[in-house]
Amino acid sequence: MPREILYGWGRTSPSAANLENPSSQAQVEALLHSSDATLARGLGRSYGDAAQLAGGLVLSNRLLGGISPIDGAGVVTVGAGISIDELLTVAMPQGWFVPVTPGTRHVTIGGAIAADVHGKNHHLDGSFSRHVTALRLVTPTGTHDLTPATHHDLFWATMGGMGLTGVVTEATLQLIPIRSDHVLVTTMRFDTLDEIMAEMLAHDDDFRYSVAWVDCMTRGRSMGRGILTRGDHAPSGTTPVAPRGARLTVPFTAPSGLLNSLTVRAFNELWFRSSPRHREAEPQGIGAFFHPLDGVNSWNRLYGRRGFVQYQFAVPDEAGDSVRTAIEKLSSSHVPSFLAVLKRFGPGNPGPLSFPIPGWTLALDLPVGPAKLPGLLNELDELVLTSGGRVYLAKDSRLDAATAHAMYPRLEDFRRIKESVDPEGLITSDLARRLNLLGK
Amino acid sequence: MENAFGQPQNVVVLGGTSDIARAIALELVRTRTREVVLAGRKPDELAAAARELVLAGATSTAVVTFDAEDPSKATQCVSSAFDQIAGPVDLVIIAVGAMGDQDSDENDAVASARMITVNFTWPVAALAEIRRRLVAQGSGRILVISSVAAIRVRRASYLYSGAKAGLDRLCEGLADSLEGTGVSLQILRPGFVRTKMTTGLKEAPFSTDPDAVARDVIKGLATSHRVITSPHILVYLFAILRHLPAPLWKKINESR
Numbered sequence: 001m002p003r004e005i006l007y008g009w010g011r012t013s014p015s016a017a018n019l020e021n022p023s024s025q026a027q028v029e030a031l032l033h034s035s036d037a038t039l040a041r042g043l044g045r046s047y048g049d050a051a052q053l054a055g056g057l058v059l060s061n062r063l064l065g066g067i068s069p070i071d072g073a074g075v076v077t078v079g080a081g082i083s084i085d086e087l088l089t090v091a092m093p094q095g096w097f098v099p100v101t102p103g104t105r106h107v108t109i110g111g112a113i114a115a116d117v118h119g120k121n122h123h124l125d126g127s128f129s130r131h132v133t134a135l136r137l138v139t140p141t142g143t144h145d146l147t148p149a150t151h152h153d154l155f156w157a158t159m160g161g162m163g164l165t166g167v168v169t170e171a172t173l174q175l176i177p178i179r180s181d182h183v184l185v186t187t188m189r190f191d192t193l194d195e196i197m198a199e200m201l202a203h204d205d206d207f208r209y210s211v212a213w214v215d216c217m218t219r220g221r222s223m224g225r226g227i228l229t230r231g232d233h234a235p236s237g238t239t240p241v242a243p244r245g246a247r248l249t250v251p252f253t254a255p256s257g258l259l260n261s262l263t264v265r266a267f268n269e270l271w272f273r274s275s276p277r278h279r280e281a282e283p284q285g286i287g288a289f290f291h292p293l294d295g296v297n298s299w300n301r302l303y304g305r306r307g308f309v310q311y312q313f314a315v316p317d318e319a320g321d322s323v324r325t326a327i328e329k330l331s332s333s334h335v336p337s338f339l340a341v342l343k344r345f346g347p348g349n350p351g352p353l354s355f356p357i358p359g360w361t362l363a364l365d366l367p368v369g370p371a372k373l374p375g376l377l378n379e380l381d382e383l384v385l386t387s388g389g390r391v392y393l394a395k396d397s398r399l400d401a402a403t404a405h406a407m408y409p410r411l412e413d414f415r416r417i418k419e420s421v422d423p424e425g426l427i428t429s430d431l432a433r434r435l436n437l438l439g440k
Numbered sequence: 441m442e443n444a445f446g447q448p449q450n451v452v453v454l455g456g457t458s459d460i461a462r463a464i465a466l467e468l469v470r471t472r473t474r475e476v477v478l479a480g481r482k483p484d485e486l487a488a489a490a491r492e493l494v495l496a497g498a499t500s501t502a503v504v505t506f507d508a509e510d511p512s513k514a515t516q517c518v519s520s521a522f523d524q525i526a527g528p529v530d531l532v533i534i535a536v537g538a539m540g541d542q543d544s545d546e547n548d549a550v551a552s553a554r555m556i557t558v559n560f561t562w563p564v565a566a567l568a569e570i571r572r573r574l575v576a577q578g579s580g581r582i583l584v585i586s587s588v589a590a591i592r593v594r595r596a597s598y599l600y601s602g603a604k605a606g607l608d609r610l611c612e613g614l615a616d617s618l619e620g621t622g623v624s625l626q627i628l629r630p631g632f633v634r635t636k637m638t639t640g641l642k643e644a645p646f647s648t649d650p651d652a653v654a655r656d657v658i659k660g661l662a663t664s665h666r667v668i669t670s671p672h673i674l675v676y677l678f679a680i681l682r683h684l685p686a687p688l689w690k691k692i693n694e695s696r
Binding site: 003005010012013014015016048049054055056128256305306307308368369371373374397398399400430431433434 | 527579
């Protein structure tokens with residue numbers, strides 16, 4: 001069988017696996033019985049090693065396609081390999097939109113379930129799983145049609161379960177209606193982190209979508225300055241059409257070090273200054289608002305051969321101070337860091353490996369290279385853990401097992417549920433091995 | 441599995457009592473590594489090195505003995521070392537080697553051949569089995585300890601340096617052969633390192649110590665550069681030295 005090198009989006013720890021492209025549930029079932037280590041993979045947008053399995057069998061879900069007709073209530077059943085982009089192409093002209101989208105449209109529905117992705121509306125609408133009404137899961141011991149009501153434990157263990165409960169072949173989603181392909185966006189620029197956080201606490205709930213971009217490289221008085229953008233779908237307008245594809249591509253891997261503290265600082269400065277201080281209800285295209293980075297294909301190559309790490313953590317409201325502490329640590333360390341993304345999280349869900357907890361989440365993009373980066377992130381782990389928070393597994397590429405277990409105290413529940421359908425631990429991943437998620 | 445910074449969870453060290461290897465293993469344990477297998481000739485020295493690693497935070501250590509003069513058993517040594525680790529092996533360090541005694545070895549056929557066996561043939565035999573196993577597992581890294589002496593062989597240590605030169609050049613090709621396998625190989629070229637192996641030898645410029653080499657290795661694992669030179673400045677020095685005309689090269693070496 002041909003071996004293929006599989007990377008995460010951060011391009012840090014590639015590994016080789018046997019790659020197959022099953023196009024039916026029957027093929028998935030047959031392949032699952034042919035190997036002693038298997039994992040499903042979507043579009044490879046998890047940042048670390050979650051969609052890799054060194055030496056094992058990786059099943060690309062991309063040929064598990066199909067989009068059912070969307071019924072009058074916005075319910076649709078799609079193959080797990082359908083991407084949000086492909087779904088929007090069909091759904092938007094009919095006036096429907098995905099209930100939750102991450103920062104890229106190029107994730108599959110299977111991947112969105114495995115990582116239980118969240119978007120700018122988590123504070124009101126929760127994560128992707130809240131809008132999945134049913135799914136089909138192929139496991140080593142059989143195939144199950146899961147709903148939260150009929151298979152509570154297995155359903156929720158699969159949501160955010162990093163693909164470790166089995167292979168999702170299709171899912172049924174509840175879409176939301178839209179009347180326009182524009183979002184009315186309110187932009188506010190703040191000179192300090194405290195002002196941003198105060199504004200978010202006070203008024204985020206007035207907007208369906210909200211996200212702040214924070215500058216983590218400026219020290220002193222303007223530490224944590226940033227821009228808050230919030231909005232909602234325009235109530236009326238032109239008939240929605242799907243967002244356009246990318247017009248730019250990064251053609252080759254840039255030299256490592258292109259993104260250094262100088263260039264990143266310059267970018268952050270430019271970006272901060274180019275934003276209006278306050279602007280209300282500006283119409284923006286869906287693509288520009290939700291998926292700004294999708295405008296450039298393979299933008300991850302800009303980080304060079306060494307790749308980059310994304311560090312995303314969530315902390316409860318009472319530990320809001322740790323957001324400030326994290327940004328302070330980062331800005332005083334001179335480690336280059338692109339604009340950090342700060343968001344409010346609403347209630348979590350019953351998933352034992354689910355990431356969101358009510359409070360704050362901060363995501364940082366950090367090029368691999370600075371010698372002090374590994375130690376700095378270990379310090380942040382400590383801070384997050386003592387704040388009662390956790391790091392997002394779909395982004396992780398460097399956490400250690402003991403810390404991960406402490407951050408996800410319901411791991412034992414997850415293992416028990418997984419063992420009920422996969423007693424031999426045949427479904428695994430490089431991530432699961434690195435963090436000893438299966439306890440084998 | 442290794443993390444985004446190339447830091448391994450487990451390590452197999454062949455030549456586990458070498459001062460440089462001990463320092464690297466210690467630094468790895470201080471950063472992230474939990475399981476270490478040490479293979480070498482002397483059981484009590486291996487046990488002492490293992491104890492040191494446990495004190496530094498290793499959760500599991502094991503010891504394997506082998507004779508570097510017998511390449512026919514290299515496969516067996518690699519198998520027993522790999523068997524001590526449950527999952528995939530993240531990093532294999534090849535630190536096998538001997539300085540010998542150039543003055544007496546150079547007129548002694550058996551001793552000369554032994555220098556090549558220990559510094560070149562055994563490591564190459566071991567690499568064949570390591571390569572096979574890591575390629576099958578689809579991940580992992582190999583760190584081969586070479587020397588800047590491999591860049592240009594000196595009269596005063598041509599048996600040692602010559603063997604290292606062979607290993608170093610061979611590993612460049614071996615590293616290329618690993619393209620697309622998920623496995624990578626890095627060559628460590630330290631300068632003059634003050635260790636028990638070099639005790640009594642005259643120090644060269646930019647001499648260093650094992651701890652400094654170990655820190656450079658941690659950095660090198662993160663950058664994944666093919667060659668890690670420690671200290672880094674020797675890259676530039678040897679870029680010049682390797683192209684010096686032979687008479688000048690000889691003169692420099694005689695004057696030292």
